Amino acid sequence: MEALHGCITGESRGQATVFPTVAHYLSLVKQLVADGYTMCVDVTAVDYLAHPDRSLPLGVESKRFELVVGLLSIERRQRMRVRLQLDDGESAPSLFDVHPGTEAMEREVFDMFGIEFDGHPDLTRILMPEDWDGHPLRKDYAVGTIPVQFKEARS
Amino acid sequence: MRTDTTRQTDEGGQELKARHELGARELLREVGSVLRMSEAEAAALALDEIDPSADETMIINMGPQHPSTHGVLRLMLELQGETVLRCKPIVGYLHTGMEKTGEQLTYLQGGTNVTRMDYVSPLNNELVFSLAVEKLLGIDGDIPERAVWMRMLLSELNRMSSHLLFMATNGMDLGAVSMMIYGWREREEVIRFFQKVTGLRMNHNFIRPGGVAADLPSGWRDDVLGLLDQITPRLDEYDTLMTGQPIWRDRLQGVGVITAQEAIALAATGPILRSTGVPWDLRRDQPYLHYDEVEFDVIVGSYGDSFDRYAIRLHEIRESMRIVRQILDRMPGGDYRIQDKKVTPPPRARINESMEALIHHFKIFTEGFKVPAGEVYVAIESPRGEIGCYIVSDGSSTPYRMHVRAPSFVNIQTLPHMMRGGLLADAVAVISSVDPVLGEVDR
Numbered sequence: 001m002e003a004l005h006g007c008i009t010g011e012s013r014g015q016a017t018v019f020p021t022v023a024h025y026l027s028l029v030k031q032l033v034a035d036g037y038t039m040c041v042d043v044t045a046v047d048y049l050a051h052p053d054r055s056l057p058l059g060v061e062s063k064r065f066e067l068v069v070g071l072l073s074i075e076r077r078q079r080m081r082v083r084l085q086l087d088d089g090e091s092a093p094s095l096f097d098v099h100p101g102t103e104a105m106e107r108e109v110f111d112m113f114g115i116e117f118d119g120h121p122d123l124t125r126i127l128m129p130e131d132w133d134g135h136p137l138r139k140d141y142a143v144g145t146i147p148v149q150f151k152e153a154r155s
Numbered sequence: 156m157r158t159d160t161t162r163q164t165d166e167g168g169q170e171l172k173a174r175h176e177l178g179a180r181e182l183l184r185e186v187g188s189v190l191r192m193s194e195a196e197a198a199a200l201a202l203d204e205i206d207p208s209a210d211e212t213m214i215i216n217m218g219p220q221h222p223s224t225h226g227v228l229r230l231m232l233e234l235q236g237e238t239v240l241r242c243k244p245i246v247g248y249l250h251t252g253m254e255k256t257g258e259q260l261t262y263l264q265g266g267t268n269v270t271r272m273d274y275v276s277p278l279n280n281e282l283v284f285s286l287a288v289e290k291l292l293g294i295d296g297d298i299p300e301r302a303v304w305m306r307m308l309l310s311e312l313n314r315m316s317s318h319l320l321f322m323a324t325n326g327m328d329l330g331a332v333s334m335m336i337y338g339w340r341e342r343e344e345v346i347r348f349f350q351k352v353t354g355l356r357m358n359h360n361f362i363r364p365g366g367v368a369a370d371l372p373s374g375w376r377d378d379v380l381g382l383l384d385q386i387t388p389r390l391d392e393y394d395t396l397m398t399g400q401p402i403w404r405d406r407l408q409g410v411g412v413i414t415a416q417e418a419i420a421l422a423a424t425g426p427i428l429r430s431t432g433v434p435w436d437l438r439r440d441q442p443y444l445h446y447d448e449v450e451f452d453v454i455v456g457s458y459g460d461s462f463d464r465y466a467i468r469l470h471e472i473r474e475s476m477r478i479v480r481q482i483l484d485r486m487p488g489g490d491y492r493i494q495d496k497k498v499t500p501p502p503r504a505r506i507n508e509s510m511e512a513l514i515h516h517f518k519i520f521t522e523g524f525k526v527p528a529g530e531v532y533v534a535i536e537s538p539r540g541e542i543g544c545y546i547v548s549d550g551s552s553t554p555y556r557m558h559v560r561a562p563s564f565v566n567i568q569t570l571p572h573m574m575r576g577g578l579l580a581d582a583v584a585v586i587s588s589v590d591p592v593l594g595e596v597d598r
Contacts, residue, residue: 013290013531039419042532042560046547051555055528068545070532070560074419074433077440081532101422104568112254124169127247127597136255137556143259 005031010057017081019060025084026093032071033098037080040099042070043106045113049139063087065115069095069102091116112137171214171231171243211235219248223328223583226593230570230582237578242571246564249597257557261523262288263498265557266360269544272559273595274357275320278313278349279537280559281362282306286443287533287544288364291526292498299490302366307444308379308482309352309362310535311475315386316345317538318468318475321590322393325465328587329406331397341386348378365499366492379483383476390472398466407462411573411585414459423569424562425540426471427589430456430463437536449481461588468590471538497524523552532560539563539590561598563591 003009005028007020020028029040046066048054056062063085071080086092094117095102106117107126114135117123125132134141218229227248233241257268269284270277289295323338346356351372353359361368397403413423415431428435436453438446454470456463492499500519501512528550534543540562547556566589573585 012529013293015532039422041422041424041534041541041565042543042545042558044545044558044560046530046556051549054549068530068558070543070545074435074440079441079532079534099422100420101565101568104564108564125247126169127250129247130168136252143255 004028008057008059010060012081015079015081017083019057019083019085022084022086022090022092025082026095026098029069029071029082029095029098032080032082036073036075037071037078039072039074040069040095040102041072042068043095043102043109044068045109045115045137047113047137047139061085063090065090065113067092067109067115086115091118093118094120096120111135114138169245171233171241173214212240217582219245224586224593225324225591228567228586228591228593228596230586232574232579232582234579237580239574239577239579239582242574242582244567244570246567246593246596249593251598253598254556254558258554261552262364262526262554263520263523265554266363267358269557269559270358270360271594272561272598273537273539273542273563273592275592276313276317276538277358278309278362279535279542281360282310283533283535283537283542283544283559284546284557285362285364286535287531287546288526290531290533291529291546291548292364293527294365294493294495294498297493297495298366299493300487301370301489302491302493303444304482304486305367305371305491306362307446307449308479308486309349309367310444311478311482312345312348312379312382314538315472315475315479316342316349318472319345319386321468321538325587325590326397328583329403331403334393334396337389337393337396341389344382344385348375348382351375351378363492365495366490368492370491376483376486379479383479386472387476390469393469398469404462406581406584407460407465407588409458409460409462410577410581411461411588412459413569413573417572418459418569421569421572422565423540425536425538425566426464426467427540427566427569429454429467431459432457437534437541441534443533443535448485449478451475451478461584464588464590468538525550525552526554534560537562539592539595540566559595559598561595563589563593563595564598567591567596 004018007018007024007028010017010019046068048066049064052062054062065086067084067086069082084092092115094106096119104126106120107123109115110117110123111125111127112135212233212235214231214233216229217232218224219227229245231243231245232239253268253272257265260268265284266281269280273280319338319342323335326334326338350356353361413431415433418428418431432455434453434455439453451474454467454474456467500516505512506516526548528548530547532543532545534541542562543560545558546554549555570585570589574582
């Protein structure tokens with residue numbers, strides 16, 4: 001796979017993906033805007049706690065978190081996925097200055113995964129209450145259960 | 156119960172702060188964040204415009220129980236008299252962790268989960284989830300023709316029912332109360348057809364990975380034709396009742412204006428983006444199913460105001476009916492689900508006579524089927540805009556991560572921009588014209 005703006009590229013099920021480093025992330029997104037990817041439709045993250053040795057293109061260092069950014073070019077009718085590897089506690093640059101619409105999506109990622117964004121204007125929780133403990137979509141955050149007592153069951 | 160080791164979070168409040176609590180720089184940042192523009196752009200705004208003295212403004216809550224917020228949306232509005240200076244939507248009241256739940260459910264059970272997100276267009280949610288799973292399985296090209304056309308039929312009828320509901324709520328919010336009754340009445344006709352096909356009015360879990368759950372019932376063609384014949388003249392009644400009416404136009408025209416550049420910057424999709432004149436419709440621009448084989452027009456507006464968004468939705472109902480008529484002509488026979496033993500349970504009749512079929516049936520519904528490792532993002536055009544599904548599989552029978560890009564969640568972030576400088580009474584019209592579904596916003 002050839003490099004795109006100095007970043008390693010890959011594909012999954014025919015969908016183009018690019019793997020920047022944290023240092024190149026913001027400049028890559030800016031260069032992609034110049035290439036026509038003017039719309040940032042989606043920002044999400046994946047916690048790969050259970051899969052540190054997952055398959056990634058050669059040269060991409062696998063880290064615990066992966067920030068997944070979906071870009072769209074309206075003129076070219078194409079999509080591009082940016083996947084950024086992040087360690088626990090490592091912060092990512094915010095895309096707010098390039099794509100103001102990512103404001104709420106980055107807040108959601110922060111809320112659900114605890115990934116912080118440098119330069120984000122209002123990094124607060126968005127879905128969970130302010131005093132909530134922990135970040136629910138992390139893999140070390142257990143799914144809650146409700147104890148159920150069945151009638152006639154021996155305790 | 157919780158094995159969480161993450162540190163205590165210490166982030167600030169989500170609420171809109173009063174002016175006197177903020178320093179000049181903080182205010183600028185907040186105006187920037189609330190208006191979704193960079194700090195530099197916020198600084199370029201005339202400061203006297205955004206900074207009237209603190210005692211003349213007040214912050215009020217609209218919602219979460221306000222009837223015109225379509226659910227549990229809370230807006231914090233800073234008002235000066237009747238004028239909205241700042242606005243911040245506060246969401247999360249319906250958050251039930253559906254993405255986390257999705258990681259616990261098998262791919263076959265996943266449909267029951269995603270269908271509850273956007274409860275006004277459940278079939279589109281199921282469709283995007285199924286398309287993503289099929290792409291991961293590598294069977295996206297092998298779905299039987301009848302299943303594909305059935306999916307299109309249901310998706311378009313769902314678009315109609317969703318837009319009819321918009322007609323009802325939009326009318327109600329603006330005082331056209333009879334429109335509310337009419338919109339619900341027509342939607343009920345569509346829902347009744349869904350009930351006949353899927354067995355349920357909402358939350359169908361009908362479109363599943365590999366096809367659909369059952370074949371169309373006998374007499375479905377007459378039902379659909381009856382539906383189309385019934386709704387067509389009623390849309391003309393809507394035109395008489397609202398579109399040409401001066402009061403209606405006064406309430407909507409020039410209210411909640413957004414430009415194409417702003418809509419793209421804020422990643423707004425669907426009728427909001429099209430109202431600004433950008434002809435972007437995934438059904439035409441990145442076709443899925445067989446949308447490239449049917450004829451329809453992408454409706455665009457020119458002013459980006461609430462009236463355009465109303466008119467676009469009204470015309471999209473007509474375009475959907477046009478597509479549905481073409482689907483009726485072209486509906487092929489054959490299987491309604493893929494005959495791949497891996498993803499399809501055996502027919503009910505086989506279970507009574509074959510031990511292997513019984514075991515197979517049991518295993519597919521308890522363990523589910525395994526999906527090859529990989530990740531995929533699939534997007535379709537829901538009535539509200541681009542709904543996307545990002546699934547990461549690690550080779551097991553449940554998704555490792557299931558994320559839904561909800562159009563309402565993103566579209567609702569355009570509210571502060573549309574409302575700024577407008578009247579409080581117009582805020583209701585603006586919320587209504589975005590048509591958010593809070594179940595999808597909060598997931």
